[in-house]
Amino acid sequence: MADHDIRVLDETQVRAAHTLFRGSLHTAPAPDEKWEQVKGTYEPGRTLGAFQDDELVGTAQSWAAGRLAVPGGDVPLAAVSRVGVRTDWTRRGVLSALMRRQLRSFQEAGEITATLRASESTIYGRFGYGVASRGRGVKIDRYRAALLPSPGTGGRIRLVDKDTALTLAPRIYEAAGLTRPGATSRWPAWWQLNLPRAFDENGKLAVHRGPDGDDGFVVYEVKSSSPSGHGNWVLTVLDLVAATPQVWAELWRFVFRVDVVDEVVGDLRPLDEPLEWLFADRRVVKVTEVEDETWLRLVDVPAALAARAYGRAEPVVIGVRDRYLPENDGTYRVTPDGAERTDRPADLALDVDLLASTYLGDVPFSTLAAAGRVDVLDHTALPRADALFGTSQSPWAGTFF
Template identity: 40%
Template sequence: MSIELRQLDGSELDRFFETLAHAFGQGPPFPAEMEELWRSLLELKRTVSAWDGEQLVGTASTFDFRVTVPGGGSLPAAGVTAVGVRPTHRRRGVLRSMMRRQLDELHAWGEPLALLTASEPEIYGRFGYGVASEELTARIDTSRVRLTLPEGADELSLRLVDPRDPEVLARCEELYARRVPVRPGMLERRPGWQWVPLRDPAEKRDGASPMICVLAESDGELRGYARYAVRPRWDTGSPHGQVLLHNMEALDPAAHGALLRYLCDLDLTTELDVRSRPTDDPLLHMVSDTRRCHVRPLDQLHLRLVEVDAALAGRTYAAPVDVVFEVADAFCPWNEGRWRLTGDAHGARCVRTDETPELALSVRELASGYLGGTSLSALADAGLVRELRSGALAEATTAFRGALAPWAPHGF
């Protein structure tokens, strides 16, 4: 089968969304609200299309992001999105050819990292992506679970607002921007991306209310916000509603606690459904019984080192490190070989070397450990990292780990 790969033309966007709808098993039309948003955000220069004659059979694109890395700095990162192949053309190498072209382009552009959230986790490992962060989901039985709140939570005032009000949105985005450097994996929001956390298509609500926003304030200063919905339910005449948390940000423990208590205490509800929170979210230490919170971690960011040297030199390290890595990367051969990483909390350097290797691993495992969320020692215990110099594994493991678990605030 002859497949032509080329940049998508703006006149072909209708066919692009039709192909995506088929690829994700929902059939056209693509959800109208989502299509309108993606039309405003997609960059045609970064969008690959695969054609079988006159038929569009595959799509893949990237967004031009910056992502927070350990140490609080940020690096350019390609946010991989809209990857799909028509069901009539699966298992014919279309996806592989698009991934090949995409990574070659990112390499040519000098972008050190690529990120994605996967519909199926097993797909992208063969292209060098490793799971670099997880997200926490929970279903909190608010009728049984008690909260222990931080000092100052009672001093904050709460106010319901329209989440799409321009002034409200601007204040929430300003607070979000203050949070970005705090945690690895956080994404700087470019113009237009402020609307992504507000996605609320009516056909996806499944009986829940439209999105609601509550602000936590002190003397007029915004200290936190939560966006949520309520799904009313009744069981033999008794209220048993669900609160569905969409997203939340807080500047300090008091604001976090005040918002969590508000969500847990809403009338006519007995459950708080928490979606996509960091695996070290403070709520785990505020609840009286985690067993009644049904906590579950899920894979979140899948990360790819497009340029090993720039990626490793672009972050800082929790402890001094001086290790020679033997990196295997069959899909991006420019990363293959030996790299000497030297660094500490103030900066790092990564250069090619002919020195004797001290740790051997694939680029996938290096990606998994990159944001500090996965232990290199744990990967070694699974046989995925080999220690070639005694002590090198412990040194690298300690250096790579971060103070906070990596996490991305939303998909893309």
């Protein structure tokens, strides 16, 4: 039993938490000027501190992140970030105590799901977070990339300055909507932290304007691999938001028209993004990696299961184990019409982090079963569970934090 206690930090304590977090990732404290920009991105009442006597030894914070798109609907979401334990206090249960308290606070706030991005992939499974969406890295040699002819959108793409971007981009994002499972709202602190940072690092934001107004944008940066500027010039797509598939294609075509660029890359793009189909030669799109994107926690399993739509298949009963929130333990009957608790015996049983990996459709139950990660009590249940939980689109958030 660790001899520390967990408290909600007030605004006079948050800077110390920020410094502790940065230190845990080997980064120096934020100078005054930087802190002035960052302090507003801590939401009051959502930063936890772990104390040994009166000394801060660990921290975790979260944002009320709005909504998470799930198949057929959306659910309230919390976003966890700035998690760190002081180096001389690790492996004594500090993070475990912070996570336990934070999950309780999400329950109290009615946030039935929580998400994070993990610095190391071995940390969060034990707390019930599972990988619920992945993204692929892509690399395209611009000199080999012949775009197929396109009628275009008839719209116009223009570069905008930072202030205009800060006004327009959130509006365009919201109007475009959460169009695939895994997409989330973008909370004010997200915009405040990410868009200015892109501009400060010489990023550009180009807005597409169609007949009904601004309906998409792309954020990109171009860097040379050599300080002399004679190396490979690489354009990285940092963010791409489009109201329609036509606008999506037009924004990609735009980045391939940017001059003095040898290579175009994108990180954590959707697994099923149809980029290859823009080119005469599909092989120009090289997939460089596939990485975990969304780490998802089903905080309230019955509410989360009830909130999503299911495919057409005979019902299946799923047993769920949750070490941190035992009220989620139990069996749930899932049918094309919904999901609810049941007293029936489970056909399949698994831990709550793995349930999160199936929840948005990222991984079929049969894949987990093949790896021995699901208890299969009735083999005929696997194809039924795959059909019920499967989705036509790959889940993807597209919002990194």
